Amino acid sequence: xxxxxxxxxxxxxxxxxxxxGGHSLWTDAWRRLRKxxxxxxxxxxxxxxxxxxxxxxxxxxxxEEQNLDLGASPPGAAHWLGTDTLGRDLFARLLYxxxxxxxxxxxxxVVALAIGVTYGATAGFSGGKTDTVMMRIVDIMYALPFTxxxxxxxxxxxxxxxxxxxxxxxxxxxxxxxxVRGQVLSVKRMEFIEAARTLGFGRRRIIFxxxxxxxxxxxxxxxxxxIPSVMLLEAFLSFLGLGVQPPMSSLGVLIKNGADSMEExxxxxxxxxxxxxxxxxxxxxxxxxxxxxxxxxxxKD
Amino acid sequence: xxxFIGRRILETIPVMLIIITGTFFMQRxxxxxxxxxxxxxxxxxxxxxEAYYHLNDxxxxxxxxxxxxxxxxxxxxxxxxxxxxxxxxxxxDFRPSFKYPNRTVNEIIADKxxxxxxxxxxxxxxxxxxxxxxxxxxxxxxNTWIDYVxxxxxxxxxxxxTFVLGPLLVLxxxxxxxxxxxxxxxxxxxxxxxxxxxxNFYAAYIARLTRGGMIEVLHQDYIRTARAKGASEAxxxxxxxxxxxxxxxxxxxxxxxxxxxxxSFVIETIFQIPGLGREFVNxxxxxxxxxxxxxxxxxAGLIIVLNLVVDIVxxxxxxxxxxx
Numbered sequence: 290x291x292x293x294x295x296x297x298x299x300x301x302x303x304x305x306x307x308x309x310g311g312h313s314l315w316t317d318a319w320r321r322l323r324k325x326x327x328x329x330x331x332x333x334x335x336x337x338x339x340x341x342x343x344x345x346x347x348x349x350x351x352x353e354e355q356n357l358d359l360g361a362s363p364p365g366a367a368h369w370l371g372t373d374t375l376g377r378d379l380f381a382r383l384l385y386x387x388x389x390x391x392x393x394x395x396x397x398x399v400v401a402l403a404i405g406v407t408y409g410a411t412a413g414f415s416g417g418k419t420d421t422v423m424m425r426i427v428d429i430m431y432a433l434p435f436t437x438x439x440x441x442x443x444x445x446x447x448x449x450x451x452x453x454x455x456x457x458x459x460x461x462x463x464x465x466x467x468x469v470r471g472q473v474l475s476v477k478r479m480e481f482i483e484a485a486r487t488l489g490f491g492r493r494r495i496i497f498x499x500x501x502x503x504x505x506x507x508x509x510x511x512x513x514x515x516i517p518s519v520m521l522l523e524a525f526l527s528f529l530g531l532g533v534q535p536p537m538s539s540l541g542v543l544i545k546n547g548a549d550s551m552e553e554x555x556x557x558x559x560x561x562x563x564x565x566x567x568x569x570x571x572x573x574x575x576x577x578x579x580x581x582x583x584x585x586x587x588x589k590d
Numbered sequence: 591x592x593x594f595i596g597r598r599i600l601e602t603i604p605v606m607l608i609i610i611t612g613t614f615f616m617q618r619x620x621x622x623x624x625x626x627x628x629x630x631x632x633x634x635x636x637x638x639x640e641a642y643y644h645l646n647d648x649x650x651x652x653x654x655x656x657x658x659x660x661x662x663x664x665x666x667x668x669x670x671x672x673x674x675x676x677x678x679x680x681x682x683d684f685r686p687s688f689k690y691p692n693r694t695v696n697e698i699i700a701d702k703x704x705x706x707x708x709x710x711x712x713x714x715x716x717x718x719x720x721x722x723x724x725x726x727x728x729x730x731x732x733n734t735w736i737d738y739v740x741x742x743x744x745x746x747x748x749x750x751x752t753f754v755l756g757p758l759l760v761l762x763x764x765x766x767x768x769x770x771x772x773x774x775x776x777x778x779x780x781x782x783x784x785x786x787x788x789x790n791f792y793a794a795y796i797a798r799l800t801r802g803g804m805i806e807v808l809h810q811d812y813i814r815t816a817r818a819k820g821a822s823e824a825x826x827x828x829x830x831x832x833x834x835x836x837x838x839x840x841x842x843x844x845x846x847x848x849x850x851x852x853x854s855f856v857i858e859t860i861f862q863i864p865g866l867g868r869e870f871v872n873x874x875x876x877x878x879x880x881x882x883x884x885x886x887x888x889x890a891g892l893i894i895v896l897n898l899v900v901d902i903v904x905x906x907x908x909x910x911x912x913x914x
Contacts, residue, residue: 525751544757
């Protein structure tokens with residue numbers, strides 16, 4: 290991304306940069322983000338869901354509490370969203386499931402971020418043979434049907450939720466590495482880097498002061514967009530019976546259970562599906578807004 | 591260009607070897623085997639089975655024998671016309687299945703792969719047929735209500751994934767209205783719901799990428815030049831802008847095809863379609879060594895070939911990239 294803020298122009302070496310004065314890339318971005326109503330709405334919904342998922346379970350019924358006499362009851366005053374076939378309150382289960390899904394999303398994204406940025410930046414900056422070999426490895430990993438990888442991991446270490454983080458993170462870092470590498474490659478060729486080089490700046494200074502700030506925008510955007518895609522992956526795996534295992538539960542598991550019994554009890558499918566889609570919606574809108582805010586070129590019309 | 595393709599094909603050999611080796615040994619280190627079942631077999635039977643599958647050989651010998659069987663030894667692509675028999679056509683032998691002892695993995699693949707390919711092919715058509723027009727329309731009419739409608743549609747497609755949309759479509763159009771069958775893969779009408787479900791998700795991505803790519807291209811100077819020369823709007827979009835605007839879509843198609851292939855696991859489960867995806871997941875649960883290897887190799891091979899095609903198309907669209 291070409292960013293036109295003064296921060297990215299090579300400054301003369303002895304003068305330290307002023308601390309966030311004037312219109313930096315970030316203040317500009319923040320201003321643009323606030324103007325984007327959809328993104329703000331997305332952010333508010335994300336925050337609300339966050340609070341619901343993480344604080345709600347303290348106030349609601351326990352998600353495992355069964356009432357077998359009740360069975361599957363439709364939504365009503367006692368149980369807002371109805372109960373499942375074992376008489377468990379669907380609302381409480383949704384909150385708990387959402388918490389697990391979001392946690393998986395966050396942790397796996399951090400894993401993906403850490404691996405992907407390091408790997409991609411190294412490949413992009415090194416260039417030449419190192420880059421070719423490193424990106425070839427990424428291609429190989431892309432070609433691996435990863436479901437088998439996850440199945441094998443799950444069987445190796447038991448169906449452990451931490452393994453799920455690792456497995457998903459290990460899959461998602463590939464795209465992050467590609468994005469970061471592409472960014473680094475294109476930024477590396479730009480005139481201001483050439484200028485910095487001509488001025489005799491060291492390798493480290495060029496990487497940290499000139500390349501990283503220009504790559505950060507897409508990384509932040511992609512991180513926001515990775516969280517929903519990780520949640521999607523987790524739900525996909527849970528739907529196949531490979532993800533989160535009972536007695537734990539996630540939105541994917543709830544959707545799966547709902548789909549199994551949708552002919553009799555529609556609410557068991559519709560509510561988990563709705564809350565899952567709402568979570569993805571708001572995260573995606575927030576991510577899109579961030580992209581528009583941080584991508585100077587695209588928003589310049 | 592031919593050198594580029596040749597080199598890429600040569601490069602796939604070590605890639606395939608790594609995939610085969612990795613899968614082969616990982617499977618063997620997993621606890622449990624194909625014959626660990628609730629109903630234990632007698633020692634004599636077990637011995638016979640192990641002899642039949644050469645499980646008593648040292649592991650390295652099993653590995654080298656297996657890889658040798660996989661090597662293509664002949665080239666009769668015309669034999670594919672009588673059915674997808676990779677052994678007759680190329681001499682690739684995936685060995686007998688562990689779970690179905692009287693069937694070879696080749697036979698199972700020949701049986702199930704066409705179904706998955708058909709599902710994937712139609713879904714890809716749906717994805718492109720819906721995604722491209724929506725994306726182009728949104729980009730051309732940027733920041734109008736048309737753009738907002740198209741973009742929201744695309745966003746909905748992403749946020750309502752296959753395993754949500756599938757059951758909901760079944761609930762609405764199969765169970766309630768009865769227009770379609772809830773499951774099965776018999777008549778052409780059975781193709782509608784699964785392919786729409788699978789294609790829809792990728793259509794959404796394609797629409798977003800097309801919009802982004804087109805907006806970027808429409809800002810460029812050569813578009814202004816074309817306008818100045820009096821080219822019609824249709825010609826500018828279809829002739830000048832589309833070629834560059836499609837670049838992000840083309841690079842997405844590689845992962846998308848991989849996603850459609852593996853995404854069919856869920857679709858095949860929801861709609862009870864007798865495809866290779868369901869077979870693959872089951873074989874992994876059953877520790878059907880040869881079946882798992884066969885499907886992994888097949889999927890990996892398909893994905894590698896398709897990625898190569900994507901790379902070539904990408905360079906054709908953007909000559910600046912060159913065959914580096």
